[in-house]
Amino acid sequence: MTTTTPFPTATILGYPRIGRGRELKRAVEAHWAGRLDADGLRTAEAELRHATHERLIELGLGRDDASIPETFALYDQVLDAISLIGAVPQRFAGREGLDLHFALARGDATVAPLEMTKWFDTNYHYLVPEIGPDTPIRLTDRTVVDRFAQALGWGVTTRPVLVGPVTLLALAKAADGAPAGWSPLERLDEVVAAYRAALALLAEAGAPWAQLDEPALVSDNLPTPRGLLIEAAGRAYRRLAAPDAGPRPALLVTTPYGDGAAALPALAAAGVEAIHLDLVRAGVPEAPGPRALAGTTLVGGVVDGRNIWAADLAEAADRLEALRRVAESSGASGTAVATSTSLQHVPHDTALEHWDDPVLDTALHDWLAFADQKVGEVTTLARGLRAGRSAIASEIARSQKVLAERAEAPGVCVPAVRARVASLTEADRARVGYPVREAAQARRLGLPNLPTTTIGSFPQTADIRRARAAHARGELDDAAYESRIKAEVARVIALQEEIGLDVLVHGEPERNDMVQYFAEQFAGFAVTREGWVQSYGSRCTRPSILWGDVWRPEPITVPWTAYAQSLTSRPVKGMLTGPVTIIAWSFPREDIPLSEVGDQIALALRDEVADLEDAGTPVIQVDEPALRELLPLEASRHADYLAWAVGAFRAATAGVRPETQIHTHLCYSEFGQILDAIAGLDADVTSIEAARSRMEVLPELAAHGFARGIGPGVWDIHSPRVPSVEELAGLIGAAARTVPVHQLWVNPDCGLKTRAYPETEATLRNLVQAARTVRERIGAAAARRPAFTQSHDADQALTGVRPAGSIDL
Template sequence: MAKAANLGFPRIGARRELKRALDAHWAGRLSAAELAAEAAGLRARHWQAQKAAGIDVIPSNDFSLYDHVLDTTAMLGAVPARFDAAGERVNPETCFAMARGTAEAPAMEMTKWFDTNYHYIVPEIAHGQQFQLASPKPVEEFLEAQALGVHTRPVLLGPVTWAALGKARETGVDPLAAVPAILPIYEQVLLRLAAAGADWVQIDEPILVTDLSDDQRRALASAYGRLGRAGPKVMLATYFGGLGDNLALALGLPVAGLHLDLVRDPAQLGRVLAAGTDKVLSLGLIDGRNVWRADLSAAHAMAEAAARLHGGDRIEIAPSCSLLHVPVDLDAEETLEADLREWLAFAHQKLAEVATLARAIRGEDAAEAFRASDSAKAARAASRRIHDPAVAARAAGVTAADLCRASVFCDRQHAQAESLPLPLFPTTTIGSFPQTAEVRHARAEHRRGTLDDAGYEAFLKAETAACIRRQEALGLDMLVHGEFERNDMVEYFGERLAGFAFTRMGWVQSYGSRCVKPPLIFGDVSRPEPMTVDWARFAQSLTERPVKGMLTGPVTILQWSFVRDDQPRSETCRQIALAIRDEVADLEGAGVRAIQIDEPALREGLPLRRAEREAYLSWAVDSFRLAASPVRDETQIHTHMCYSEFNDIMPAIATLDADVISIEASRSDMELLRVFGEVGYPNAIGPGIWDIHSPRVPPLAEMTALLARAAEVIPAERLWVNPDCGLKTRGWPEVEASLKTLVAAAQGLRQQALAAE
């Protein structure tokens, strides 16, 4: 009989209980034991909710206090020496130190999990690395569920994906070479799980949907030649794409089951069935990455064909991937308009869709659910809220001339030197400043109606003025207004654009305790009126120094939203770009001399397969250029990117043609700059010299060393000095201390350059 299965459940809790517990623990208000109890309570509720929803195969070890890749690093005992945990069980406090850093030890690098906005902690592989089973978390959480009467399928991140995501800090070290050394630890875990009563284990190898090297193929064959027979039956999970040319490899691995992402690549089901296999097939028919209600009739047709050809007792119905990437429960959204609610499904509703499909394949009655699905599909297609002919006509009328600045960078640089008289190594920040308890309280009071519009505006103006004064006192050269009026860098803009809708509790985890609430793009996008101009004009009126206008770029707004699935993403992105273009033109008209259009998600949207990347980069770059190009030469366009691997898209980054790009660089020890130097990046760069995602204040020597390393690659006239990212999540004491040091580092380098002339 077909089973209903789940690959993973959101960790944060329906009301972000995990976030609040973590923040309280890090602030010293919640003990380690209290944090553990809160986590256990969340796990228990999540297991019981899945059981109640009719899910037959419920995951365990999908929960994490910070990040599942970091948990795997802990399980393997792969703790960098600077965290001094050798020979010990790796506990949560060590994991927090690895993720967030300490006063003595910089945090490990963080980057994006495949093509998602989830961030993972990058494993560090050293020469002669010793591994040991240092965290029995997978076994403990299986037993924890067992004690609650829930039999689970434990989830492990696969050894080849873990190694492929890792980085070597030394030359000549191949992270993939660690696979043979870690396989005995995986075998130990599987044997312990079998002894505890586990009959299946899910091992995630999303690396299988990417372009594999020959070494990776051999590593997968070797790994599963051992793990496929080491303990419980293995459900090998692939997701975020189709297997493509790795299909034969995956089918040939000696594992009992194979999960297929049939949302990203529905055609692969036919290829798998045609190839023939005796494996249990897990059919990822419900979208685990987006929030739109499933077309149950279409999904049922695929599942029914699989059951007929492969056997109903050898299939599972599942989401395409872990539900980590969607909000927890649509039932919490009482304020969403009724018609829009009917089009949506969050994690709880997706579980119901999975269970419905499984029941239908088993021959049980599910007619009412199918009628509701068909009705919602028809209503959405016929809705007049979705399409705006004027928006479509404007997007269709974009020409090649709309994508270009009037002059090349070297000419613009001369014009900007006159309009923006800045010193060598100019200092700036990325945009946001601390959103203190007072700022959050005022926003909440305004939202509740207990603080009126005039009072709220007065408060925000006072915060902005104080922020400008602080920046002037610190000696920063190019200022920002602080963004105190903004709740989120995407949500703020979405609230001011047509075609967007918003949730109240639609949170998803970004990393650690950091959660985001992505907007919903359900229709054509346009800008009814200016969004940021008044605040930029006000901030500039307070100072003689230039204040950057701060915008979120079209690709990032697209990537960090739940995007409509009834038209190409490229078309939606072009619509957003036109809206941002209007804002750029209005900012320049208001006298703003520098405008930053952030695109931290540009790399995130890159397809996992090389053959698909050129098309994506073409429309993504065009969208940025469409937004950035209506200004005069003397107006300086900045952009910002962070926490992604940019090495393989450097030509596209150069094609953006931003006057200044600021990038995350401190955690990777300026590694990225080597690539900028190798390709001869022609425009100005601001490599981050302060990791703002860690609470530590870097010493002057550390910032100076990073800046000196950058100066070896980037000419002085094109080198800016800034933090890695915005400062929204930090506190004022550490911000002022770190920025004071950052300015001192820039001034020191400036003095050296002047002395050398």
Template sequence: MSTNIIGFPRIGENRELKRATEKYWKGEIDQDQLNDIADGLKDKNWQKQAESGLTWIATGDFSYFDNLLDLANLLNIIPKRYKDLKLNPLDTYFAQARGYQSEGKSVKALPLKKWFNTNYHYLVPEFDDDTEVRLAGDTLFQDLTKALKKHKNVKTSLIGPFTLLKLGHFSGEKQARNFAPAVVAAYKDIFKKLNEHQLAWLQIDEPAIVFDLSDDDRALFKEIYKDLLSEKHNFKVNLQTYFGDVRDIYDDLIELDFDGLGLDFLEGKESLDIVGKKGFPADKVLFAGVLNGKNIWRNNYTATINLLKKLPVTEDNLVISTSCSLLHVPYNVDNETELASDIKQHLSFAYQKLNELNDLNAIYFDGHKDKLDENQKVFDNIQHPADTAVQKRVQDLKDSDFVRSPERAKREVLQKKRFNLPELPTTTIGSFPQTKDVRENRSRFRKGEINREQYQEFIDEKIKRIIKWQEEAGFDVLVHGEYERNDMVEYFGENLAGFVFTKKAWVQSYGSRAVKPPIIWGDVSRKHPISVATSTYAQSLTDKPVKGMLTGPVTIFNWSFPREDISPKESVTQIALAIQDEVLDLEKHGIAIIQIDEAALREKLPLRKTDWYSQYLDWAVPAFKLVHSRVQPETQIHTHMCYSEFNDIIPAIDALDADVISFEASRSDLSIIDELKKNHFETEVGPGVYDIHSPRIPSTDEIHGIIQKILAKLPVDKVWVNPDCGLKTRGEAETFASLENLVSATKQTRAELSENLVKE
């Protein structure tokens, strides 16, 4: 009779950790105060798990910024440039996460990438040839000690060595296999230290084994774990996977000396078939991931119990578990006091999922049919709002509705003539800093302290100011700043039928950044024009083009909690038609450049390449094309993508048929440019020339050097110059200084190009 979670949220129900870390960064609290707040959050999490009846309290899942960064620092995988700053350990840690600039020292942050197919981001560990991998920290053990003082049954979790090596970046001649012996030795030292505690289970997370694995990958994995598991310890070891199935390596997993295996039976499409055909060892425990850790809908107990009954295990070697960490869902449905009860009854956040595990345990092991019947009544009564007009519009679509004409090369000629922009046109990605007064204005309006006219008057003044600033700074294509928007997805969801919204359902995206995803509840359509008035007002203030700024259908879908009763393709197509209405309205009102952001295009890409086109890109790419297929050839369509590995889907991105695409590139050292060139990328492109997620200000010389690197590989008539993402989260002083340096570096490059042309 066992229940398990893979991990728990950590930002706090009211984002206490976010506020505390940001205060620490500003110097408003010291390290002891920050630690006290963190300890309070951990205690609350552990107590909640204990009260729910969870079999093991989960430790090792807390982080001030990112668990993989925690592991890298635990193992001394800290690049020399950060150690040379001579900071205390915590500030060295944050320098890796955010970058550092002070007293003439300036260091960029580590690359930030998507964590598998989620909206969580991890920091890429960096190995160089001089990296000395060894056990160097003790936070993991401190948290375990604290938990054991109050709770008897405790497990701790640790990202595994294979995933560490697969996700790491190797900057020298040594590669993953070269570091494997040292990594294993360091993990052995961790095991020895854990052996000093009364630990029930060690959960080793190896999500990287749900990727397509080569023979070399399998060989490396087996070598690592044959060595690592060669010594016995007082605790048991669970090899935990999630986000997919382990079809490539299951045979090895059941042969290796693990005490337990954690398998995902929701996203792991072949997991049930694998264990059904190959069996499951009687001497191991199956941690069955059957409770969705990524979506917020109530669990269907009947379906889950039926699934559990199909597993080839006995009650003695079965643990009912979440499919992944609950990090990816909000804390507590009970906080949503304004949500309608007929919707609220169908939702399950982290706290409710703890109760669902307890219910499933009672039904499966103890036969509590009353809980099963009560749950079924909820599912019998669910009714998603239907819109027959929307459904018919989707059904009536033809292949030609997804094609824009003429072809891109002809459009490019017409657009260059229309806009007559200089070489290396400068622009930003869209948002400008949401300063305190902007947030207060929004809050006062929502509280009814000011009316809509007063609210809009403030927004208009902000737009007028930022348009003037961009003109004076010398930007070529302007933006209105997005001061009216709370979030790039939530804002559009609020203006579309079919969405519902929460007040406190925050989910960590990275570090102190939290988002509040909308919930797709019914059929989606545009209720009214969304951005037309704001965009046309901004355009009226200047003779330079102002981009209309929209969020694309795939990103809206991927950054929302989706319905589970209709296919992703149908849901995304509904959203695409709604955004198409907005695109055509903007064009009709004279907005000639329209940016449709698809920051999350990569996010739900299947982890196995064999599924990319048959299960995702076959509907994601057409959805984007549907949005802009009906605009005039002279209207220029931009899109933006950030903080994912796009190198391997470059052909699909080019197939979006946009006119200009801006990419995050600064943290990844412009590696994407080589792929663009190799794949004969036709779209004009703006690789980000500086990292906006770091508080440092890049110099003119630094940006000039980056532009030179870009032009060494891409033709000048295909290149735009821009930051790598929106500027919403930054302060104005650093933003303005950075952007002034961007324009200055661009002008310097243009002058050099002109001078070289004269010489030739």
């Protein structure tokens, strides 16, 4: 180690990189569209990073103390780590530079991208590394060094941030062709060697500190048991920090999103110079022993990086004081203040917002802290840590006053809502048995085998977005807006009829976002204008703020769905967003339990479901794509969460008659751990992302004995690539070998709102044709077995040929 720069007393683990005006989104999308070349993109990146550094200095971080983390990435921080170590799958050969970078992220005309999934329990999506025994691993990319050096040239000493080696491998999947049971962690030594080489270059460039993020060390939800990950981290960091390893920056290892206490001894023993603990998600750890933390700074993540509520400064100061006692009694060299996680999960600045209701506007500005306000909280708390609590007495008093006012504000507690939730019974969460429903729905809907449908949204044209924005600004009156949306619904219905889909949707043109749309209509929510948060790549969402008790003043989706149904004799599916997803993709209140918030939303949705049913809607889908995302990282908290999450879905949906078909939709997660919960939702049909992970979920569902309808996605909608009829038929055939045909539905992975019409139309035509092709093959297969031709159900026809009604196509 060559540096003696002490760890800064105030820091954040990361900052939003999308830009206050979403500059990154604009630049990257311009590059993809061919309007901005590689140099132009690099210039836009530099301007954005430079502006970020200057802003953070203005907010109180230091210009030259390594307190400013460099967490910029053009697309994804995990992708940057994959590039750092050159772990590029063979199928990308022949590409380089930004073309390779974005091909890994999005695929191109000839290659499928890396899989994408959710980062810990957040709504941020990362690209999944594919690592096999033969994947090349060595330092091949200097981006992290170049960014540091460039900032130094601007006069700012940043702290480069990398996804840590253990987390990178813990999140990786074994590459195709790896032996069964092989784990990417077997490549840890080589990955550590590549990181060592990167750290040496950073030291040479003058970096006093580097940050390695190791959230894998807090998670029980990864394929490798946590104990083994902690052991691996002990080995990895002993090598990275070894005195004879040559020059390197001092190392901060972070453990955000959960309880890092179990990893603390191994990290400290390895000799890293600073260890961060998330003290929002977990308590202050026990002191590990008199000299256990010698030479280490303990960094307390007391300002919540995941939520947007102003901190309770008194409580945070208490935690920091407790952490300092642990540090002192363990021989640590210091205590510092930080955020619990990167701030990439919150918007930039509350100053960019205003709410039309003046009372709410004042209240929310008091109650909220976005990234910039959180930096202020960190620097305040650091001042308290250095100079004593009295130095920040006025800030603490103000924080107490705001919290007390919020508890009393109108709308925060609505007695009628509380009473209705309290009176919910088990009967309110239960439907009649599935066989009764299945028969009633088959009679009512009369669908073929392998019915085709979509997940809800159709492409959002520029014209539709403009109309919605003009309506929101008051420039387009209600009547004109309504006729514009109706015209779009009519177009989408006609298109689906022409393509030949079996269950139609209205296309969701009236929705800006599947959660915000409901948040705008339910009481208890506020929506933001500029509160963008990166979801994946250049895609951002604006999470709504759930601040009060939730109820539904009036029907929301019924007129659009009923209008769509009036245009066609085919069944139209009503589309709603489920309670867990509304919570996950909002910033929920934390002053009452999430289980109670879930039931409040469930009852608001239950009213909507009842109105849809009364309007004649035969199929109602309640999307729960975030069911897995909110699963707590600690195994000990799973059961409680799943119980309330499933209970809320059932409270929303169980009021319908047997002949009303309830669908749900799940996407972009690993589902293995929540199969019981998926079954527990008791939906008649579950559509589930599967194309991008090549149908991995199906054997698990089949083995689980899942007996109701399943629609494994056959089109990965995150890429504009149009799969051929043969490719789609192949996927449907693969599904039919695992799941009984009578249970199977055919649909894309997810909604189509981010796609354009050309690829959407082409793919949906192929999808319908593929379903027909497979139906014919099934018919032919059934015809080859004369003893069974009486049956209309192909899988039934083949019972006795293969177990569980599966079929070889």
